[in-house]
Amino acid sequence: MPFTGLDIIIPVLVILVLLVLFTGIKTVGQGYNYTVERFGRYTKTLTPGLNLIIPFIDRIGAKMNMMEQVLDVPTQEVITRDNAIVAVDGVAFFQVLNAPQAAYQITNLQNAILNLTMTNIRSVMGSMDLDELLSNRDTINDRLLRIVDEAASPWGIKMTRVEIKDINPPANLVDSMARQMMAERTKRAQILEAEGLKQAQVLEAEGRKEAAFRDAEARERAAEAEARATQVVSEAIAKGDVQALNYFVALKYTEAMAKIGSANNSKVVLLPIEAASLIGSLGGIGAIAQEVFRNEGTAGAQRQAARPPVVRPDQG
Known part of the structure; x- marks a missing residue:
């Protein structure tokens, strides 16, 4: 059977129509937008997915990346x-x-x-x-x-x-900055050291002040005790008790001799001529002690005599 011209034209037209349709189909990838131009003028934007344009009239202008x-x-x-x-x-x-x-x-x-x-x-x-x-x-x-x-x-x-x-x-500027930083750190270290020294000196001065105050207080109390002892001795002398004066003198003399004997550089102790008075004073101390013991014995005997007799059961 011979082919006619119509049999050839029809398949050609079908193929052309398919080509035109495929030309108008545009697929846009995810993360992109396409601009559409019609005769060189922007008309619309194609978003991701399947899109249709008019073949031979519309064309893709710019493919823009919408991702960061x-x-x-x-x-x-x-x-x-x-x-x-x-x-x-x-x-x-x-x-x-x-x-x-x-x-x-x-x-x-x-x-x-x-x-x-x-x-x-x-x-x-x-x-x-x-x-x-x-x-x-x-x-x-x-x-x-x-x-x-x-x-x-x-x-x-x-x-x-x-x-x-x-x-x-620049390198020279970095070196200058490093030297500046080192100088600043050295300055801060010196300031901290000076502050520490200042605090130490203040604390030391406070300690000396407190010690001096306590020493003065101790000397004041010792002086008060000495004045009280002197007053007691004076009152005893005023009452006619000469032994109290001897006791007071002997006590001071003994303390002085003890200090002389305890010195590190004293190997030989030379007693003065007045040392004989120390012996007399010691005798006075002994007399005072005997008198005290005698008075206590007499008082005890008087208390014993004043007690009532105790009657035992076997003597009744």
């Missing part, structure tokens, strides 16, 4: 407010929130974000002193994030984080 992305900030030199030169590098994190704005509001989005971040790093860190720069890294990160995010918001992106990785001062 990381951008390395290369090392650059920054001059601080106190004219110190430091080498700084960092990292920036951003995410596209609006695919049409990111595609049509800026050319070369990543390069724009990179230059914007580097410029603001120089501005923010250049307005700070070196010491403030090294100790306030979190503050720098917060300021950079706020400034860069505000500047990039018209591009349909969100800056999630801007982090400074390394701040490297």
